[in-house]
Amino acid sequence: MTKKVFVKEMMKANPVTAEPFLTAFEVACLMRDKRVGIVNVTEQGHPLGIISGQDIIKQVICEKKNASEVTAEDIMSTPVVVIDPYRPVQEAWTIMERHHLEQLPIVEGNQLVGIVTKQDVFQMMPALTEIKQEWATINESREDSLPGQTYSGKCEDCDELSTSLKIVDGRLLCDDCIAGLKNE
Numbered sequence: 475m476t477k478k479v480f481v482k483e484m485m486k487a488n489p490v491t492a493e494p495f496l497t498a499f500e501v502a503c504l505m506r507d508k509r510v511g512i513v514n515v516t517e518q519g520h521p522l523g524i525i526s527g528q529d530i531i532k533q534v535i536c537e538k539k540n541a542s543e544v545t546a547e548d549i550m551s552t553p554v555v556v557i558d559p560y561r562p563v564q565e566a567w568t569i570m571e572r573h574h575l576e577q578l579p580i581v582e583g584n585q586l587v588g589i590v591t592k593q594d595v596f597q598m599m600p601a602l603t604e605i606k607q608e609w610a611t612i613n614e615s616r617e618d619s620l621p622g623q624t625y626s627g628k629c630e631d632c633d634e635l636s637t638s639l640k641i642v643d644g645r646l647l648c649d650d651c652i653a654g655l656k657n658e
Contacts, residue, residue, distance in 0.1 A: 478634065481566050482559035484595070485580045485588030491516045492525070494547035498534045501525055501546050512577055515550045519585040523550025524577075556581040559588065564628065564635065567595050 490508045492501050494515050501513055505527060515523040525546055533549040534541050556579045557566050566578050570592055580588035625639040629648040636648040642655065 479563045480559065481557055481561050481563055481578075481580055481590055482588075484563060485559060485590045486594070487588045489514050489579070489586060489589040491586065492546050493517065494522055494545065494550070496546045497542050498525075498530050498539075498544040498546065498549055499541035502527075502530050502541065513546075514554075514579055514586055514589070515546050516586055521554045521556060521579050521581060521586045523547070523552040523554055524579070525550050554579055557590075558582065563590075563595060566590055567592075570595075 490504065490510045490512075491514045492504055494517060496504075504513055505511065512524055512526045514521055515525060523546075529549050529551065530541070533539070534544050555569060555573050555575060557569060559580050559582050569575070570578055575592075577589050577591045579586055580590060625641075625646060627636070627639055627646060628634065629636055629639060629651055630645045631647055631651040631654075634648060634650075638649055639646040640649075640652060641647075642652055647655070
């Protein structure tokens with residue numbers, strides 16, 4: 475059985491933050507100085523929104539607004555989609571895919587404690603893309619499966635990631651869950 479990897483194990487702590495009253499100019503300077511493309515807007519550690527470089531370009535520069543007069547609160551994306559640090563990385567990936575996010579703030583006790591990006595997930599678990607593709611194939615052709623064929627993905631009983639799933643009674647199961655069925 476494979477070990478679950480939790481978001482906390484791969485998050486970047488102390489993400490770059492800005493107060494909602496900062497100007498777009500100040501946020502842009504913060505991005506430049508910290509060498510980041512995204513800043514989390516927080517108030518007393520509580521996430522309120524996110525500002526990307528693209529937000530500043532689209533909502534300030536292209537609209538010919540004065541960057542010293544527009545506040546972070548005016549241009550931040552909200553509501554913020556977040557995840558708990560003790561959730562599995564697979565869940566973070568699913569959330570990012572569903573909401574078309576490149577990064578996901580990590581919130582514990584209503585406080586921003588870190589950030590995880592798609593790039594972090596790719597580096598930690600390069601098999602995720604392969605697993606996602608295999609799941610699509612599996613869901614399309616379960617009936618056409620060869621007896622004894624193995625798959626990579628999440629066990630439908632224990633929710634653990636495995637590289638040796640087999641179809642048993644129409645469900646994808648890991649070796650441990652198959653062994654448990656035999657012992658019943």
